[in-house]
Amino acid sequence: MVRVVLLGPPGVGKGTQGRKLATGYGWALISTGEMLRDAAARGTPLGIEAGRRMDLGQLVSDDVMIGVVAERTGQPDAAAGFVLDGFPRTVPQADALDAMLGGRGLALDAAASFAVPDDELIKRMSARRECPVCKRSYNLESAPPRDGRHCDDHPAAELRQRADDVPETVRRRLDVYARETAPLLDYYRCRGRLREVSGVGTVDEVYGALVQALGV
Numbered sequence: 001m002v003r004v005v006l007l008g009p010p011g012v013g014k015g016t017q018g019r020k021l022a023t024g025y026g027w028a029l030i031s032t033g034e035m036l037r038d039a040a041a042r043g044t045p046l047g048i049e050a051g052r053r054m055d056l057g058q059l060v061s062d063d064v065m066i067g068v069v070a071e072r073t074g075q076p077d078a079a080a081g082f083v084l085d086g087f088p089r090t091v092p093q094a095d096a097l098d099a100m101l102g103g104r105g106l107a108l109d110a111a112a113s114f115a116v117p118d119d120e121l122i123k124r125m126s127a128r129r130e131c132p133v134c135k136r137s138y139n140l141e142s143a144p145p146r147d148g149r150h151c152d153d154h155p156a157a158e159l160r161q162r163a164d165d166v167p168e169t170v171r172r173r174l175d176v177y178a179r180e181t182a183p184l185l186d187y188y189r190c191r192g193r194l195r196e197v198s199g200v201g202t203v204d205e206v207y208g209a210l211v212q213a214l215g216v
Protein backbone atom coordinates (compact mmCIF):
# COMPACT_ATOMS: atom_id res chain seq x y z
CA MET A 1 0.00 0.00 0.00
CA VAL A 2 1.40 3.35 -1.00
CA ARG A 3 0.29 6.90 -0.30
CA VAL A 4 1.99 9.33 -2.59
CA VAL A 5 1.73 12.99 -3.48
CA LEU A 6 2.65 14.30 -6.94
CA LEU A 7 4.17 17.77 -6.94
CA GLY A 8 5.16 20.16 -9.68
CA PRO A 9 3.94 23.15 -11.66
CA PRO A 10 0.75 23.11 -13.74
CA GLY A 11 1.25 21.32 -17.04
CA VAL A 12 4.17 19.20 -15.84
CA GLY A 13 2.29 15.91 -16.32
CA LYS A 14 1.01 15.10 -12.81
CA GLY A 15 -2.43 14.15 -14.10
CA THR A 16 -1.11 11.88 -16.87
CA GLN A 17 1.45 10.20 -14.64
CA GLY A 18 -0.94 9.97 -11.70
CA ARG A 19 -3.53 8.21 -13.82
CA LYS A 20 -0.95 5.73 -15.11
CA LEU A 21 0.43 5.04 -11.64
CA ALA A 22 -2.96 4.62 -9.99
CA THR A 23 -4.22 2.32 -12.76
CA GLY A 24 -1.00 0.31 -12.81
CA TYR A 25 -0.96 -0.43 -9.09
CA GLY A 26 -4.68 -0.39 -8.25
CA TRP A 27 -4.49 2.75 -6.12
CA ALA A 28 -7.11 5.49 -6.02
CA LEU A 29 -6.32 8.58 -8.10
CA ILE A 30 -7.38 11.67 -6.20
CA SER A 31 -7.12 14.72 -8.43
CA THR A 32 -8.44 17.79 -6.62
CA GLY A 33 -8.55 19.87 -9.84
CA GLU A 34 -10.64 17.18 -11.52
CA MET A 35 -12.98 16.97 -8.51
CA LEU A 36 -13.47 20.75 -8.59
CA ARG A 37 -14.07 20.85 -12.37
CA ASP A 38 -16.64 18.10 -11.89
CA ALA A 39 -18.38 20.00 -9.09
CA ALA A 40 -18.34 23.16 -11.26
CA ALA A 41 -19.91 21.27 -14.19
CA ARG A 42 -22.61 19.91 -11.88
CA GLY A 43 -23.26 23.41 -10.48
CA THR A 44 -22.96 22.45 -6.80
CA PRO A 45 -22.36 25.34 -4.31
CA LEU A 46 -18.73 24.25 -3.94
CA GLY A 47 -18.42 24.01 -7.72
CA ILE A 48 -19.76 27.49 -8.38
CA GLU A 49 -17.39 29.16 -5.92
CA ALA A 50 -14.41 26.98 -6.95
CA GLY A 51 -15.13 27.51 -10.65
CA ARG A 52 -14.82 31.27 -10.27
CA ARG A 53 -11.42 30.98 -8.60
CA MET A 54 -10.16 28.32 -11.02
CA ASP A 55 -11.04 30.44 -14.03
CA LEU A 56 -8.97 33.25 -12.54
CA GLY A 57 -6.03 30.92 -11.90
CA GLN A 58 -6.37 31.39 -8.13
CA LEU A 59 -6.39 28.73 -5.44
CA VAL A 60 -9.50 27.53 -3.65
CA SER A 61 -9.30 28.08 0.13
CA ASP A 62 -7.27 25.70 2.29
CA ASP A 63 -10.23 24.93 4.56
CA VAL A 64 -12.42 23.83 1.66
CA MET A 65 -9.69 21.73 0.04
CA ILE A 66 -8.68 20.08 3.31
CA GLY A 67 -12.30 19.08 3.89
CA VAL A 68 -12.64 17.66 0.38
CA VAL A 69 -9.45 15.59 0.71
CA ALA A 70 -10.21 14.38 4.25
CA GLU A 71 -13.48 13.00 2.99
CA ARG A 72 -12.12 11.51 -0.25
CA THR A 73 -9.06 9.80 1.28
CA GLY A 74 -11.35 8.09 3.78
CA GLN A 75 -13.36 6.32 1.10
CA PRO A 76 -12.94 2.53 0.74
CA ASP A 77 -11.07 2.58 -2.61
CA ALA A 78 -8.35 4.76 -1.04
CA ALA A 79 -7.59 2.11 1.59
CA ALA A 80 -5.50 0.18 -0.96
CA GLY A 81 -3.29 3.26 -1.44
CA PHE A 82 -3.70 6.58 -3.21
CA VAL A 83 -2.04 9.04 -5.51
CA LEU A 84 -2.79 12.69 -4.78
CA ASP A 85 -2.60 14.96 -7.83
CA GLY A 86 -2.95 18.68 -7.06
CA PHE A 87 -2.99 18.42 -3.27
CA PRO A 88 -1.30 19.70 -1.17
CA ARG A 89 -0.69 23.04 -2.85
CA THR A 90 0.20 25.10 0.23
CA VAL A 91 2.12 24.48 3.45
CA PRO A 92 -1.09 24.55 5.56
CA GLN A 93 -2.54 21.85 3.26
CA ALA A 94 0.62 19.73 3.68
CA ASP A 95 0.43 20.11 7.48
CA ALA A 96 -3.25 19.16 7.41
CA LEU A 97 -2.52 16.07 5.29
CA ASP A 98 0.10 14.87 7.77
CA ALA A 99 -2.27 15.48 10.69
CA MET A 100 -5.16 13.80 8.87
CA LEU A 101 -3.14 10.66 8.05
CA GLY A 102 -1.47 10.64 11.48
CA GLY A 103 -4.90 10.70 13.11
CA ARG A 104 -5.74 7.50 11.21
CA GLY A 105 -2.44 5.83 12.14
CA LEU A 106 -1.15 6.29 8.57
CA ALA A 107 1.63 8.28 6.92
CA LEU A 108 2.56 9.65 3.53
CA ASP A 109 5.23 7.48 1.87
CA ALA A 110 6.64 9.91 -0.66
CA ALA A 111 6.23 13.19 -2.51
CA ALA A 112 7.36 12.83 -6.13
CA SER A 113 8.17 16.13 -7.75
CA PHE A 114 8.40 16.65 -11.52
CA ALA A 115 10.33 19.48 -13.15
CA VAL A 116 10.10 20.90 -16.68
CA PRO A 117 11.34 24.31 -17.95
CA ASP A 118 8.68 27.10 -17.90
CA ASP A 119 8.61 27.66 -21.69
CA GLU A 120 7.89 23.96 -22.18
CA LEU A 121 5.05 24.13 -19.59
CA ILE A 122 3.42 27.03 -21.43
CA LYS A 123 3.69 25.14 -24.74
CA ARG A 124 2.21 21.98 -23.19
CA MET A 125 -0.74 23.78 -21.62
CA SER A 126 -1.70 25.63 -24.79
CA ALA A 127 -1.76 22.32 -26.72
CA ARG A 128 -3.50 20.38 -23.92
CA ARG A 129 -7.03 19.06 -24.56
CA GLU A 130 -9.14 16.73 -22.43
CA CYS A 131 -11.95 14.27 -22.99
CA PRO A 132 -15.11 15.56 -21.27
CA VAL A 133 -16.17 11.95 -20.55
CA CYS A 134 -13.10 10.14 -19.17
CA LYS A 135 -10.91 13.23 -18.48
CA ARG A 136 -8.01 11.66 -20.34
CA SER A 137 -5.54 14.33 -21.37
CA TYR A 138 -4.17 14.72 -24.91
CA ASN A 139 -1.60 17.05 -26.40
CA LEU A 140 -2.36 18.24 -29.92
CA GLU A 141 1.36 18.20 -30.77
CA SER A 142 3.00 15.39 -28.83
CA ALA A 143 0.09 13.05 -28.04
CA PRO A 144 -2.85 13.80 -30.35
CA PRO A 145 -5.97 11.64 -30.55
CA ARG A 146 -6.20 9.34 -33.58
CA ASP A 147 -8.62 11.56 -35.54
CA GLY A 148 -7.18 14.85 -34.26
CA ARG A 149 -10.40 15.98 -32.49
CA HIS A 150 -12.17 13.24 -30.54
CA CYS A 151 -11.23 10.98 -27.63
CA ASP A 152 -9.83 7.62 -28.82
CA ASP A 153 -12.03 5.81 -26.28
CA HIS A 154 -15.15 8.04 -26.73
CA PRO A 155 -15.42 8.79 -30.46
CA ALA A 156 -18.51 11.00 -29.96
CA ALA A 157 -16.73 13.21 -27.42
CA GLU A 158 -15.03 16.27 -28.85
CA LEU A 159 -11.91 17.19 -26.87
CA ARG A 160 -12.01 20.46 -24.93
CA GLN A 161 -9.50 22.98 -23.75
CA ARG A 162 -9.62 23.74 -20.03
CA ALA A 163 -10.84 27.30 -19.35
CA ASP A 164 -7.72 27.96 -17.25
CA ASP A 165 -5.29 26.84 -19.99
CA VAL A 166 -5.51 30.20 -21.80
CA PRO A 167 -2.20 32.17 -21.80
CA GLU A 168 -3.00 34.90 -19.26
CA THR A 169 -4.40 32.42 -16.72
CA VAL A 170 -1.50 30.05 -17.30
CA ARG A 171 0.92 32.84 -16.34
CA ARG A 172 -1.08 33.55 -13.16
CA ARG A 173 -1.10 29.84 -12.26
CA LEU A 174 2.67 29.65 -12.69
CA ASP A 175 3.07 32.69 -10.37
CA VAL A 176 0.75 31.13 -7.78
CA TYR A 177 2.73 27.89 -8.03
CA ALA A 178 6.06 29.66 -7.43
CA ARG A 179 4.69 31.57 -4.45
CA GLU A 180 2.42 29.04 -2.72
CA THR A 181 3.36 25.53 -3.85
CA ALA A 182 7.09 25.49 -4.66
CA PRO A 183 7.93 25.83 -0.90
CA LEU A 184 6.54 22.30 -0.53
CA LEU A 185 9.66 20.92 -2.23
CA ASP A 186 11.76 22.02 0.77
CA TYR A 187 8.99 20.97 3.12
CA TYR A 188 9.18 17.35 1.94
CA ARG A 189 12.93 17.43 1.35
CA CYS A 190 13.49 18.33 5.02
CA ARG A 191 11.29 15.42 6.04
CA GLY A 192 13.24 12.98 3.81
CA ARG A 193 10.25 12.20 1.62
CA LEU A 194 11.02 14.11 -1.60
CA ARG A 195 11.73 12.10 -4.76
CA GLU A 196 12.76 14.27 -7.70
CA VAL A 197 11.86 13.12 -11.20
CA SER A 198 12.60 14.78 -14.53
CA GLY A 199 9.35 15.60 -16.30
CA VAL A 200 11.11 15.91 -19.68
CA GLY A 201 10.74 13.04 -22.15
CA THR A 202 7.97 10.80 -23.40
CA VAL A 203 5.11 9.76 -21.09
CA ASP A 204 6.67 6.28 -20.80
CA GLU A 205 10.15 7.63 -20.06
CA VAL A 206 8.86 9.89 -17.29
CA TYR A 207 6.75 7.04 -15.90
CA GLY A 208 9.79 4.75 -15.78
CA ALA A 209 11.71 7.41 -13.85
CA LEU A 210 8.76 7.88 -11.47
CA VAL A 211 8.40 4.19 -10.67
CA GLN A 212 12.14 3.95 -10.08
CA ALA A 213 12.16 7.03 -7.83
CA LEU A 214 9.31 5.61 -5.76
CA GLY A 215 10.91 2.16 -5.60
CA VAL A 216 7.60 0.39 -6.27
Ligand code: AMP
Nearest residue numbers: 032033053054058059060065086087089
Ligand atom coordinates in the same frame (compact mmCIF):
# COMPACT_ATOMS: atom_id res chain seq x y z
P1 AMP B 1 -5.25 21.42 -11.49
O1 AMP B 1 -6.19 20.58 -12.28
O2 AMP B 1 -4.49 20.64 -10.43
O3 AMP B 1 -4.35 22.25 -12.35
O4 AMP B 1 -6.16 22.45 -10.66
C1 AMP B 1 -6.98 23.39 -11.31
C2 AMP B 1 -7.41 24.49 -10.34
O5 AMP B 1 -8.17 23.92 -9.27
C3 AMP B 1 -6.29 25.24 -9.63
O6 AMP B 1 -5.76 26.29 -10.42
C4 AMP B 1 -7.01 25.75 -8.39
O7 AMP B 1 -7.84 26.87 -8.69
C5 AMP B 1 -7.92 24.59 -8.04
N1 AMP B 1 -7.26 23.63 -7.11
C6 AMP B 1 -6.98 22.32 -7.37
N2 AMP B 1 -6.40 21.75 -6.31
C7 AMP B 1 -6.30 22.70 -5.37
C8 AMP B 1 -5.76 22.74 -4.05
N3 AMP B 1 -5.21 21.65 -3.48
N4 AMP B 1 -5.82 23.92 -3.36
C9 AMP B 1 -6.38 25.01 -3.91
N5 AMP B 1 -6.88 25.05 -5.14
C10 AMP B 1 -6.86 23.92 -5.88
